[in-house]
Amino acid sequence: xxxxxxxxxxxxxxxxxxxxxxxxxxxxxxxxxxxxxxxxxxxxxxxxxxxxxxxxxxxxxxxxxxxxxxxxxxxxxxxxxxxxxxxxxxxxxxxxxxxxxxxxxxxxxxxxxxxxxxxxxxxxxxxxxxxxxxxxxxxxxxxxxxxxxxxxxxxxxxxxxxxxxxxxxxxxxxxxxxxxx
Amino acid sequence: xxxxxxxxxxxxxxxxxxxxxxxxxxxxxxxxxxxxxxxxxxxxxxxxxxxxxxxxxxxxxxxxxxxxxxxxxxxxxxxxxxxxxxxxxxxxxxxxxxxxxxxxxxxxxxxxxxxxxxxxxxxxxxxxxxxxxxxxxxxxxxxxxxxxxxxxxxxxxxxxxxxxxxxxxxxxxxxxxxxxxxxxxxxxxxxxxxxxxxxxxxxxxxxxxxxxxxxxxxxxxxxxxxxxxxxxxxxxxxxxxxxxxxxxxxxxxxxxxxxxxxxxxxxxxxxxxxxxxxxxxxxxxxxxxxxxxxxxxxxxxxxxxxxxxxxxxxxxxxxxxxxxxxxxxxxxxxxxxxxxxxxxxxxxxxxxxxxxxxxxxxxxxxxxxxxxxxxxxxxxxxxxxxxxxxxxxxxxxxxxxxxxxxxxxxxxxxxxxxxxxxxxxxxxxxxxxxxxxxxxxxxxxxxx
Numbered sequence: 197x198x199x200x201x202x203x204x205x206x207x208x209x210x211x212x213x214x215x216x217x218x219x220x221x222x223x224x225x226x227x228x229x230x231x232x233x234x235x236x237x238x239x240x241x242x243x244x245x246x247x248x249x250x251x252x253x254x255x256x257x258x259x260x261x262x263x264x265x266x267x268x269x270x271x272x273x274x275x276x277x278x279x280x281x282x283x284x285x286x287x288x289x290x291x292x293x294x295x296x297x298x299x300x301x302x303x304x305x306x307x308x309x310x311x312x313x314x315x316x317x318x319x320x321x322x323x324x325x326x327x328x329x330x331x332x333x334x335x336x337x338x339x340x341x342x343x344x345x346x347x348x349x350x351x352x353x354x355x356x357x358x359x360x361x362x363x364x365x366x367x368x369x370x371x372x373x374x375x376x377x
Numbered sequence: 378x379x380x381x382x383x384x385x386x387x388x389x390x391x392x393x394x395x396x397x398x399x400x401x402x403x404x405x406x407x408x409x410x411x412x413x414x415x416x417x418x419x420x421x422x423x424x425x426x427x428x429x430x431x432x433x434x435x436x437x438x439x440x441x442x443x444x445x446x447x448x449x450x451x452x453x454x455x456x457x458x459x460x461x462x463x464x465x466x467x468x469x470x471x472x473x474x475x476x477x478x479x480x481x482x483x484x485x486x487x488x489x490x491x492x493x494x495x496x497x498x499x500x501x502x503x504x505x506x507x508x509x510x511x512x513x514x515x516x517x518x519x520x521x522x523x524x525x526x527x528x529x530x531x532x533x534x535x536x537x538x539x540x541x542x543x544x545x546x547x548x549x550x551x552x553x554x555x556x557x558x559x560x561x562x563x564x565x566x567x568x569x570x571x572x573x574x575x576x577x578x579x580x581x582x583x584x585x586x587x588x589x590x591x592x593x594x595x596x597x598x599x600x601x602x603x604x605x606x607x608x609x610x611x612x613x614x615x616x617x618x619x620x621x622x623x624x625x626x627x628x629x630x631x632x633x634x635x636x637x638x639x640x641x642x643x644x645x646x647x648x649x650x651x652x653x654x655x656x657x658x659x660x661x662x663x664x665x666x667x668x669x670x671x672x673x674x675x676x677x678x679x680x681x682x683x684x685x686x687x688x689x690x691x692x693x694x695x696x697x698x699x700x701x702x703x704x705x706x707x708x709x710x711x712x713x714x715x716x717x718x719x720x721x722x723x724x725x726x727x728x729x730x731x732x733x734x735x736x737x738x739x740x741x742x743x744x745x746x747x748x749x750x751x752x753x754x755x756x757x758x759x760x761x762x763x764x765x766x767x768x769x770x771x772x773x774x775x776x777x778x779x780x781x782x783x784x785x786x787x788x789x790x791x792x793x794x795x796x797x798x799x800x801x802x803x804x805x806x807x808x809x810x811x812x813x814x815x816x817x818x819x820x821x822x823x824x825x
Contacts, residue, residue, distance in 0.1 A: 270542035
């Protein structure tokens with residue numbers, strides 16, 4: 197996003213944010229912060245820049261530091277640009293028992309990046325995540341809101357191919373489809 | 378075949394929708410509850426003996442009776458759906474498949490507590506379940522089951538779903554409340570307890586998803602009837618999420634008291650160890666509880682069978698026992714490296730420590746580094762002693778139980794598998810082959 201371009205939610209996202217704020221008592225609008233940051237991440241290319249966080253602060257009538265300290269605490273918020281598809285591989289014990297380590301190594305080799313990096317074409321960012329509550333269907337990874345479970349390397353190949361073929365704009369946990377709904 | 382109270386209708390096609398849920402008798406119990414007094418509902422929950430299903434096992438009815446009720450101050454019921462304890466996936470399974478059971482439980486619980494607006498706090502990673510819950514809530518509003526004067530009772534009740542954004546610590550109730558207020562998930566010092574000053578400084582009860590769902594069958598059948606199920610003080614049914622090296626991983630609703638051996642080997646549950654391997658160890662209640670070797674998980678120290686109940690799993694204290702915890706049942710076969718598995722857990726706690734208390738913030742990192750050193754073949758015997766010392770200096774010395782949760786897996790692994798640590802230290806050249814790492818199924822040839 198260029199610095200001069202105005203930061204503003206789409207009409208759908210703005211309406212959704214107003215709806216979210218109403219879920220909390222008057223004067224407690226700060227409670228809406230985490231859900232609103234999810235919406236912001238979906239609206240602004242999958243990550244939260246300082247100007248985006250300032251914008252969220254102004255919408256909720258709180259200070260910017262109150263937004264920064266929250267955004268930097270929770271692992272789902274990206275404070276740096278990411279690829280269109282952020283792959284989050286669960287790495288904790290139960291998934292490790294089922295081959296998560298293989299999965300990470302395979303993805304690193306296949307995408308030619310290390311964990312935490314983004315591919316040169318901006319398509320994929322590879323992250324590891326702590327337990328995603330999918331231990332009975334391990335190993336697994338998450339892309340956007342979708343859980344990909346009981347993974348095999350063949351399945352991983354298929355998922356990557358499908359992403360390359362279908363994903364045009366960044367996908368976030370709070371999907372664009374759900375913002376419009 | 379044990380009785381199913383929560384999962385009885387889970388496989389009915391369309392049960393996710395309000396219409397099918399109601400065809401199966403859904404919201405009839407709410408109707409019954411709205412005809413009772415709030416004290417009578419709390420009394421039934423007390424009589425049921427229900428204990429918190431999130432991990433701590435505190436009696437739910439008692440927790441409800443502690444709620445302060447100052448005049449003119451709103452109070453809240455908050456559902457803890459931040460399920461993040463490694464090995465635990467029962468709440469996600471339930472909310473995804475039968476969301477109205479949670480909504481019905483929230484309405485009954487809130488009515489009993491005199492709360493007029495309540496929240497479900499779901500972890501952000503489960504965003505698709507967040508939307509499932511939101512749609513179910515919308516349906517319930519349209520049908521007059523939520524909102525003003527629900528079911529014509531004169532009781533007004535609003536229910537909201539709120540999402541987190543990736544922080545295990547928010548499963549701790551005061552951290553969850555902080556997070557719900559739009560802050561970092563730093564646990565609060567207790568007292569004051571949430572029952573006195575919780576969400577927005579108002580009296581608040583925080584209950585796990587499964588506990589709230591269990592209120593529905595309790596009110597339906599009566600607390601006394603519910604208490605007849607199970608064994609001793611472990612009443613009712615419990616959802617166990619089983620994973621690891623078993624033939625049938627999944628969520629099982631058991632009557633508390635099933636022998637552990639039956640749970641692992643019977644086809645009704647886990648179906649035995651996969652690939653014909655032998656059982657090595659089990660973490661019975663989520664990653665935080667002590668790991669037990671085969672002989673101690675199957676039998677008590679006196680040789681009697683160990684049962685899936687709060688009391689039997691903790692029999693023998695931490696010397697020979699463990700805890701039922703969240704019901705996250707992680708099974709490890711004979712090839713598993715206890716040290717390596719422990720390292721993944723310790724890395725987890727280090728990653729998830731909120732950073733408020735030095736023993737936890739620093740200690741979890743030290744433990745992770747020491748385990749890494751041992752796995753890397755550079756460990757010494759004094760490192761094993763140092764690990765023991767560090768965990769003992771975290772336990773009980775932090776604001777919230779995350780410190781204990783990080784210490785117990787380390788303590789129990791050393792207590793029961795010290796020989797494995799020593800082997801890694803004495804014969805580092807053997808680590809590579811022993812240092813098992815599991816392969817993904819159908820590994821492609823160029824990678825294997």
